[in-house]
Structure formats: C-alpha cells, structure tokens
Amino acid sequence: MNLLFRLPDARATEQVDRLLTRPGLRIERIxxxxxxxPPDFWYDQAEAEFxxxxxxxxxxxxxxxxxxxxxxxxxxxxxxxxxxxxxxxTDAATPTVWLALFHR
Amino acid sequence: MNLLFRLPDARATEQVDRLLTRPGLRIERIxxxxxxxPPDFWYDQAEAEFxxxxxxxxxxxxxxxxxxxxxxxxxxxxxxxxxxxxxxxTDAATPTVWLALFHR
Numbered sequence: 001m002n003l004l005f006r007l008p009d010a011r012a013t014e015q016v017d018r019l020l021t022r023p024g025l026r027i028e029r030i031x032x033x034x035x036x037x038p039p040d041f042w043y044d045q046a047e048a049e050f051x052x053x054x055x056x057x058x059x060x061x062x063x064x065x066x067x068x069x070x071x072x073x074x075x076x077x078x079x080x081x082x083x084x085x086x087x088x089x090t091d092a093a094t095p096t097v098w099l100a101l102f103h104r
Numbered sequence: 105m106n107l108l109f110r111l112p113d114a115r116a117t118e119q120v121d122r123l124l125t126r127p128g129l130r131i132e133r134i135x136x137x138x139x140x141x142p143p144d145f146w147y148d149q150a151e152a153e154f155x156x157x158x159x160x161x162x163x164x165x166x167x168x169x170x171x172x173x174x175x176x177x178x179x180x181x182x183x184x185x186x187x188x189x190x191x192x193x194t195d196a197a198t199p200t201v202w203l204a205l206f207h208r
Contacts, residue, residue, distance in 0.1 A: 003156070004178030020154060020182055024128060025207055027154060050124060050131060052107070052203070054158075054178065074108030074158065078124055099156070101205070103129050 003029050004055055007095050010035070024104040032058065034092030042084040047102040052076040056096025059088040107133045108159055111199050114139070128208040136162065138196030146188040151206040156180040160200025163192040 001019075008015040010033040020027040026047075037043075042063060051060075053071040060077065061068040063084040069077065079085055090096040112119040114137040124131040130151075141147075146167060155164075157175040164181065165172040167188040173181065183189055194200040 001180055002176070002178040003180060019180070022152075022207060027205075048126075072106070074106040076105055076107060076123070099203075101131075103126060 003097060003099065007031050007097065010095060026102040028098075028100045028102075029054075030098040030100055032056070032087075032090040032096040032098070033094075034090055035087070036089050037086040042086050044082055044084050045079075045102075046081055047104060048081050049079040050076065050101040050103065051079065052099040052101075054097040054099055056094050057091045058096050058098070059090075061086050061088050107201060107203065111135050111201065114199060130206040132202075132204045132206075133158075134202040134204055136160070136191075136194040136200040136202070137198075138194055139191070140193050141190040146190050148186055148188050149183070149206075150185055151208060152185050153183040154180065154205040154207065155183065156203040156205075158201040158203055160198050161195045162200050162202070163194075165190050165192045 008031055010031040014035050015031040017029045019029055053073055053075050055073055058071045059068040060071055068088045112135055114135040118139050119135040121133045122130065123133055157177055157179045159177055162175045163172040164175055172192045
C-alpha cells in the first residue's frame with residue numbers, strides 16, 4: 001500500500017482515501033491538483049487535524065495569521081479544533097498529496 | 105516544521121523526535137541510517153502502530169510472515185497491537201525517515 005504511486009486522477013475533483021478509522025482517530029490520504037477552497041470559505045472543525053504534505057505544493061491559511069503557509073513535502077502542522085483555516089492554492093501542474101490525521 | 109530537511113545525524117544511533125502527544129496518540133519522526141534490530145529481537149507493543157516511510161528504504165518483518173516487507177517512500181502499514189515485528193535492514197547509504205503513529 002503506497003501513498004505516492006499510481007495516484008488517482010484529481011483533475012476533476014480532490015480524491016480522498018480513508019486509510020484508517022479508530023475511535024477518536026481517522027487517517028486520510030488526499031490528492032489535490034489545482035483545487036483550492038472558494039473565496040471566503042473557512043474550515044471550522046470540531047476535531048484537531050495533523051496534516052503532512054507528502055508531495056506537491058500548497059498554501060494553507062489561518063484567519064489568525066496574515067500570511068499563508070507555503071507547504072512543501074515534509075512540512076507538517078497540527079491544527080487545533082475550531083482554528084479556522086483554508087487552502088488558498090494547490091499546484092495545478094503536479095499532484096499534491098496530503099496525509100491528514102483527524103484526532104480528538 | 106519539516107520532516108525531511110536538515111535531518112539529525114543518525115550515524116551513531118537512530119534519532120527519534122516526538123511530534124505530537126495526545127491521550128491514546130503519539131506521533132514520532134524516526135531517522136535511521138543503517139540500523140536494524142539485533143538478531144532474534146522482536147517488538148511486541150501494547151499499542152497499534154501506523155507506520156509510513158517518508159524517505160530511504162527499510163525491510164520490516166513479521167513473525168507471522170515468511171518474507172520481509174521492503175518499504176519505499178509512501179509505503180505504509182498499520183501494525184496491530186502485539187503483532188511481533190522487527191526491522192531487518194535500513195539503508196546505510198541514505199537516511200531512512202519514518203513517520204510512526206502509535207494509537208490505541
């Protein structure tokens with residue numbers, strides 16, 4: 001089982017694969033290809049999210065920060081519950097692969 | 105915070121960095137450089153372990169399987185509690201970076 005080979009086609013829409021589900025824990029692999037959140041859309045999640053970029057490039061922004069985080073492979077963040085954030089940009093030229101781990 | 109740049113020097117011993125600790129969840133980045141478990145050593149862990157190889161190469165073996173898993177970047181496994189396993193080999197030429205997530 002590999003997260004980087006034979007990626008699903010994300011041209012039309014982001015591709016989400018659930019890897020593991022346990023009480024209080026959910027691990028997903030997300031593949032993006034140029035997608036971003038609509039203007040003024042913000043995630044407001046009840047769970048914390050540990051996110052690790054595995055491939056590609058993305059910009060992640062928080063309401064409480066002025067500048068977006070440019071994420072490259074190996075970059076990670078732990079997003080506290082209800083800390084509002086959005087994806088400003090993902091690379092349209094190459095797939096961006098995220099490991100997202102939702103936890104309590 | 106990046107898991108792949110400016111890696112700690114693992115020539116003498118494996119380098120473990122704890123990224124996150126929550127009740128029932130612990131996330132670590134482990135850097136190996138040629139280390140392996142001693143002959144006949146087996147891990148027998150009370151926790152489950154989701155392990156993802158981020159860089160390098162390693163061989164992971166289970167008592168209940170005849171052949172070791174050759175792990176490459178992007179390969180992942182979820183190891184059940186008390187499923188005995190060992191690291192047979194890690195690449196001595198280039199750092200092997202593991203994301204290890206211990207969960208209940």
